[in-house]
Amino acid sequence: MLELKQVSKTYKNGVNALYDINLKIEQGEFVYIIGPTGSGKSTLIKLLDGEEIPTKGVVDVLGINVGKLRHSKVPKYRRNIGVVFQDFRLLERKTVFENIAFAMEVLNEPAKVIRKRVRQVMNLVGLDDKGAAFPAELSGGQQQRVAIARAIANKPKILIADEPTGNLDPGKSDEIMVLLEKINREEGTTILMVTHDTVLVNKHRKRTLVLEAGHLVADMTEGGYFSHE
Ligand SMILES: Nc1ncnc2c1ncn2[C@@H]1O[C@H](COP(=O)(O)OP(=O)(O)O)[C@@H](O)[C@H]1O
Ligand SMILES: [Mg+2]
Numbered sequence: 001m002l003e004l005k006q007v008s009k010t011y012k013n014g015v016n017a018l019y020d021i022n023l024k025i026e027q028g029e030f031v032y033i034i035g036p037t038g039s040g041k042s043t044l045i046k047l048l049d050g051e052e053i054p055t056k057g058v059v060d061v062l063g064i065n066v067g068k069l070r071h072s073k074v075p076k077y078r079r080n081i082g083v084v085f086q087d088f089r090l091l092e093r094k095t096v097f098e099n100i101a102f103a104m105e106v107l108n109e110p111a112k113v114i115r116k117r118v119r120q121v122m123n124l125v126g127l128d129d130k131g132a133a134f135p136a137e138l139s140g141g142q143q144q145r146v147a148i149a150r151a152i153a154n155k156p157k158i159l160i161a162d163e164p165t166g167n168l169d170p171g172k173s174d175e176i177m178v179l180l181e182k183i184n185r186e187e188g189t190t191i192l193m194v195t196h197d198t199v200l201v202n203k204h205r206k207r208t209l210v211l212e213a214g215h216l217v218a219d220m221t222e223g224g225y226f227s228h229e
Pocket of ligand 2 (some may be wrong): 041042043
């Protein structure tokens with residue numbers, strides 16, 4: 001469902017962020033992307049969601065050559081991809097329900113469809129009773145659950161999470177991990193998760209891509225053991 005062929009990325013300032021990346025991910029996989037700061041993890045994600053275009057090579061997602069997409073086609077393409085960030089990025093003046101609903105309203109879904117799906121994803125992330133709460137009234141772990149619910153509301157084929165547990169304590173991180181595994185299983189969403197958290201990566205073993213200075217240096221199907229920094 002996703003393939004990178006000989007992909008390199010050099011930014012305008014001359015920084016080489018990625019070199020000759022070859023990579024294939026099948027539908028339904030759950031894959032970690034790990035590597036030190038500056039190794040190219042976020043660049044890889046930006047190539048996938050069309051924020052950046054490759055300098056060389058082909059980025060193919062769902063049969064679409066993402067690097068060749070016209071600007072006007074990018075928003076429609078992005079509906080295939082849900083994104084979650086370390087810092088949640090919720091709308092502070094909207095309730096939990098409204099935050100999730102908003103993602104569907106921008107696609108002009110009918111109100112009835114929106115209400116039904118919002119309740120469904122709130123249940124999935126374990127926040128049935130928090131619909132009327134504002135983000136500031138929630139813990140970090142709960143806010144990340146809202147962000148995940150919002151990211152999957154439109155049933156994207158791919159969920160990309162860039163350090164989703166970076167601001168959470170170990171217990172909460174583990175809960176988020178269990179939730180992402182449930183989404184992967186129950187919604188069939190392909191998940192790519194960037195993380196620094198070697199405790200999580202060792203505990204919940206999965207295919208693991210390792211980036212170092214822009215090179216894909218390892219691709220471990222069954223995961224691997226990583227020592228804590
Ligand atoms: N927009 C940009 N313009 C120029 N250089 C960038 C830009 N974004 C990232 N870089 C550089 O590309 C390299 C990889 O960055 P990044 O993909 O953000 O790594 P990571 O997410 O692994 O920390 C770094 O050297 C970074 O400074
Ligand atoms: Mg990054």
